[in-house]
Amino acid sequence: MNRTDATADPGGAERAWRGIAETSVLLDGFHAIKHALRFGASVPLALTSDRAAVLALADELAPDVRDALDALLVRVPDERLRALVPRLHPTAVAALAVRPSRAANLEALARTPRTAPVVVLDDPRNLGNAGAVIRLAAGFGATGVVTTGTLDPWHPTVVRGGAGLHFATAVERMDVAELPHGPVFALDAEGEDIRSLKLPDDAVLAFGSERSGLSERLRARADHLVSLPMRPQVSSYNLATSVGMALFHWSAGRPPGPGA
Incomplete structure (x- = not known):
């Protein structure tokens, strides 16, 4: 359906939405669409429900995607939009x-x-935390984000928290035994201070769940246990904060510049 036909037939656009919604990724809001x-x-x-307002946002914040949005x-x-997106x-x-194919993500x-x-x-257990981590990982240019366990990293709440940046990095659920090749640095309070490592x-970079920390399977897979600096008597950091600190430590050893 091209833009002219869809604009002339919004009911057709609604039917098309219902036809593909269950197998598609919901991009909720301007920023998620912009990033995607x-x-x-x-x-x-x-x-x-307001084309003019959305295009004005694009003119102000993202002129690079304005023409694509217009089309x-x-x-x-x-009220009909809210029936589709409560x-x-x-x-x-x-x-x-x-959604990107699993095969393509696994290849990446x-x-x-x-x-x-x-x-x-x-x-991980918290959908919002997982989304925030994906947003961070995309911002730092990480190769990807992998979850183990039952949480679907493409759940609509996770995508909402990631602001559309699932499409800027490889995001998949995998078993511990299937993790990508490379030295595993697992974050643990008893590990070596990350500041002493490059x-x-x-x-x-592996991070345990918000509630119970690293699983025994992941701990056994780890090549290094590392800890983040933390004041005594403070029990933990938020998961996204921990990921941000570790990625910043990694990036601090790289030369500055685009994509660094």
Whole structure:
């Protein structure tokens, strides 16, 4: 459906949405759509109740994707949009994207030599935390984010927390035994202070769950146990904070510049 046809037939756009929603990735809000488009996501459909406002945001914040948005956006009445997307973002726009194939993500994660670490979340439980980690990993240019356990890293709440940046890095769920090649640096309070180490580009940085820490399987797989600096009597950091600290430590050993 091209833009002219969709604009003339918003009901057709709604039917198309319902037809592909269950097998697509929901991009909830302007920033999620902006990032997905920037990083090459296939976005077949975007709906809004206010085309002019969304395009004005693009003019102000993301002129690089303005033309793509203009071609995609279909205006539908607000109440009908909210029937399709009950938790509609305040920017009043949502889109559906094609999830990258598992095979493509696994290929990206397995490719060597790597120029940036892989982040592993060992049996995470909090969907919002997982999304925040993916956003961080994309910002640092990590090779990818892998989760173990039952949490789906492509759950709509995780994608919402990641602000569309799932498409900027490889995101997959894997078993501990399947983790990408590379030295595993597992974060643990009893480990060696991370400040004494240089993290290699092919590192696999593993973080335990918010509640129970590292699993025995992941701990057994670790080549190094490392700890983050922490004041005595402070029990832990938020998961995303821990990932950000570790990735910053890795990046601090690299020369500054684009993509560093």
